[in-house]
Amino acid sequence: MRLNALLSWAGAAIRQRSREFKAPTRKLKRAHSEFQMSNRAIPASAIHYAPCEYPSFLDTERVDRIQLKPRPKRPRSFSNRSLKWTLAILSIGTESLFSQGFDLDGDGLGDLWSAYYEASNLSPNNDDDGDGATNLEEEVAGTDPFDPLSVFKAELQRVGSNWRILWIASPGKGYRVETTSSLVNWAADGPAIEDANGQTFIEFDGSGTQIFARVNVSDRDQDGDGLTAWEEAGFFLSDTDPNSNGNPGIGDYSSVLASMNSSEGYVFNGKFFPGGQSPHEPLSLAESARFLQQATMGADFEMIQSVSASGIPAWIDAQIALPATSHVQRNNDLHVTVIDEENGEDFAYSDYIWTWWDVNLTAPDVLRQRVAFALSEILVVGQTTDTLEDNYWGIATYYDLLVNGAFGNYRDILYNITTNPAMGHYLSHVKNRPTDLQNNIFPDENYAREIMQLFSIGLWELNLDGSRKKDVNGNDIPTYDNSNITEFARVFTGLTYNPENPNNGTPWDSEEPGSIASIDDYLGADSAWMGIEMAQYEPMHETGPKNLLYGQSTDGTLKQDLDAAIDNLFNHPNVGPFIGRLLIQRLVKSNPSPGYVARVASAFNSNASGARGDMKAVIRAILLDPEARNATFLNDPGHGKLREPVIRHLNLMRAFNFSSSDGRFRDTHNDAVEAYAQRPMRAPSVFNFYLPDHQPIGELKNNGLYAPEFQITTATTTIKTLNYWANAIPYEDFINPTDDAPIPTFTMDYSDELALADDIESLIDRLDILLTRGQMTTAARATIGDALVSAQNAETSPEDLVRFAITLIASSPDFAILR
Amino acid sequence: MANTAVAATSDPNDYKALVCFFFGGGNDSFNMLVPKGPAEYSEYATARSNQALPQNSILPLNGSHNGKTLGLHPGMPELQALYNANPSRLAFVCNVGTLVEPTNLAAYESGAVALPSGLFSHADQIMQWQTSVPNQNTGLGWGGRVADLLSPTNVGSNISMNISLSGTNTFQSGVNSISYEIEPEGNGSITLAPYAGGEDPTLAALGSSAINSLMDAQYSNLFQKAFAQKHRASLDASIEFSSAIGAQSLNTVFSPNRISQSFHMIAKTIAARQLLHMKRQTFFIFFGGFDHHDELLNSHAAMLPVISKAMFEFDSAMTELGINDKVTTFTASDFARTLSSNGKGTDHAWGSNQMALGGAVNGGRIYGAYPELALGNSLDTGRGRLIPTLSTDQYFAELARWFGVPDADLGAVFPNLNRFHNIGSGAPIGFMAPTS
Structure with missing residues (x-):
């Protein structure tokens, strides 16, 4: 190491943090440059560097002239009073946009920091204790916004021939010494200093060319779990393991969120917070409105005020508790009341879309309906065929699967859409028949392909964070090849419409349903096929073993094969990141970071009870994620x-x-x-x-x-x-x-x-x-x-x-x- | 990319247009260009089983191809007439598809060759049929890359040389080139309507001015910026475009459906080429709904006539405008479909048959090799998913050369072309008349 630096603790980790948001990081750093320049610099004549490392700084002008604007005096304790200059002490680091970690109230200040210092209703840009550091700067440094003595500062001490830079480190914060010879371009000098706690110093050889040094403090989230290291330290969690809370499969963010909202209370940084007292303050109306544009089809002023008062987690809980508004039922209600006054008959002209608009304008379960619509754009069935255009009870029945699935389990969603007649018609696996080698007829591959490509695992093997896995040559790895398609096609054989008249032939003889244009049609036995799952007709189900993914296979009845195939896909590790990313895109933002996808995928993989595929956990993870909530992201030009x-x-x-x-x-x-x-x-x-x-x-x-x-x-x-x-x-x-x-x-x-x-x-x-x-x-x-x-x-x-x-x-x- | 192609000229007759007619969903083109002769029909009928067309329904095409007599789907008599005319302006290109490098069955099965990513998948193959770069996800279409080269030719034009009748698309997206989307109705583009509220015209004037200001403002968020820019460009182009189109009318009668009407709007746009200062243009029409896993025969019987009539009407309009040798229409589709049936229809496959139409086309001929259709033949990767014997690069490079891309730039437009064609040795396939 060219810098003769002695760290005050053993085994300081040197880590290169991955940057997920390059452009905004630069932007935020620029935003803080003014603050940095207002600090002071050391007379670097006392610090020695090899001449080849830095241009020599010949002029020994006193750098206190550089002070740009007056700031309140800070308390200092110089061990060497003969020094007139202290360090350029503090610069707020912004290694990522997660610098506020947990910010459910969106006020730009971390909720746990606010709670710890009982700092409600603070503005990030004010300096309530007049110590020269804004509340935001205090939050990043982990200091007390009401105590002028609690502020991030460093001191310079002469120790023999060395200069020692000394500061008090907060657990979890990252520190970096930066130096410059010009006072214009500061560069990191020496390793990042992490895992420091308490008094911390670094020493420079005191003989040589003049330079200036300062210490930068920043928050870090090395495991990308949405909690800063400072927050994790307060809960005795690890910032290098996103699942360090002792509950297998549960992310640290979810675990902290759960304890913060539990009735039992929680301990943070040794301080007890009683239950039922959410640490975050009421949302601003703007933050409430922003949340509601993510979570609903739109809100009026009353709803915005209500969520502002209740907070987001409580509102989500209340929404989940509401009964589902059924589109089939609404379809009935809307059509029953439309009676031709002259003829006393139902109108021939009508449409399922009446129901879609009506529910989305009036139903109270707004979060569920918003998620159902998102699902309808992932698990697509369209009224683009004559059959589905005319059978709007069929489309309503399909939509109800999504309405119910919105807070259900994704495994059930996959099974239910597979056996739904509207989907069977749309992707043509209704009446799909077994292989007939003699006539060169093979099972229809349509549904087999799309359930994999679009509804569950996608084309490429994914990591938890949604990035593509690579083979040894650095190439993407396909999740399946065409032989997998033909095998799954054999599974999806033997499903058929329910017959108009069960006593008339076999289910395979059932006819393509005609128009269902009235409530009478719908309620009549003639069209029962649309309202229930497809009939399973064993004689037309392909027999023999069918290969699934991951070396599994199935050789059973139609029902057994369906269950095996759905389980096989549902348990594929791709489903969480694949579906999670699509849902984030629908609700929150088009370009979620890998960390965001990973946190949502983790929630998919395991809810608080360890269950896989719980949509409630997924939706909570999407909407409560720091990337959805923290105000810092508003400045990211790629956000939204x-x-x-x-x-x-x-x-x-x-x-x-x-x-x-x-x-x-x-x-x-x-x-x-x-x-x-x-x-x-x-x-x-x-x-x-x-x-x-x-x-x-x-x-x-x-x-x-x-x-x-x-x-x-x-x-x-x-x-x-x-x-x-x-x-x-x-x-x-x-x-x-x-x-x-x-x-x-x-x-x-x-x-x-x-x-x-x-x-x-x-x-x-x-x-x-x-x-x-x-x-x-x-x-x-x-x-x-x-x-x-x-x-x-x-x-x-x-x-x-x-x-x-x-x-x-x-x-x-x-x-x-x-x- | 060397900008050797730019040759701005004041010659009012200097004009060329390429029309991409895309059949979305994977047109079953082995039921469009169909074996007619006894031996080849028998092979076809065996492979296709209950999805085979009756032999006597197939419309005969003049001449033979590699000893085979081929015909057209019975719903395409207009294209049959165009093909059989002398001189002919309609050609077929056989078994063309996305390829990264020349591929045979052994290499396909052993993994010895690089294959298009997402083979047999709609989204990927629709994309790659527009990019012609099946081993990369560039998002840039070959029409857009050509436009990057040639759009400086359109001196004085304020509107993109790439005009789409089917919304945003990849084909017309280049590094610096985007599509200008119009619709078949009215004057093609939509102009800003005045604010309808209020008692007097004050609000209309204020509203129009405010909306223009909102779209002119600088936004730091990239989504807002893109949204405002799209509005800005659309507002600017709409007035000039609709005014130029409003001045055009044609005698040729087009069918009332959306596809024919889209061709009608293209014909009017071509008629307005001098008002719009256009010397090179591309057009894009997407005709979806060809994913015939079921109801193949019925659906084809309804949809192929739409294609046949629309192309015929467009050809007539180009003749009416006296510009048929300057306009070439070519077809594209995700893929052909399995030769074997699934009982109700056919599934996703690979190599397909396409058409090129126009006065500069050496028509009345079938290019490439119409493949053997017996299941299990040397091109069959399974169920009659045939390995293409021509790459999209060859097919499109032939068109790009005619359009004005010199050989020196072909490699930049089609990065994989040199794996299939010795650039500089002439036409990759030969279905376009030599350019002067």
């Missing part, structure tokens, strides 16, 4: 996602208490979905409306970022969407009345906004929370504000002004992009 147009549409309606005269929303929203090129449950193929790996040409692609929803963002859909809203919002015309079904009167309730029409700033503030989750950019706010002032000056009525404001915000990138 484009919200799907139908979800933006629902957001607009739900934000303003859209209501109808009879409480029902029988409508297709055809004009809207035509403009958006996104018709719910009518994706153009099993590959959904867009691919998870779609990359638009330009900066997103150049930065290696995926942006699935941009695949349907075209020169025509963009402007059609603007045009749709420029008409729908001012006229509250979100619906498409049809001639043959009675449509109730729909209205929006803008009364709270109208009350603010005289005060444009307040109006924008409210709409910013409702629509852009408090993230409206400065330029957009100025543009919209100017337009509203001009409109007001032109004596626009309050009603028109409010609608105009909503239209402009709905048109903005701030509304479309969820960060």
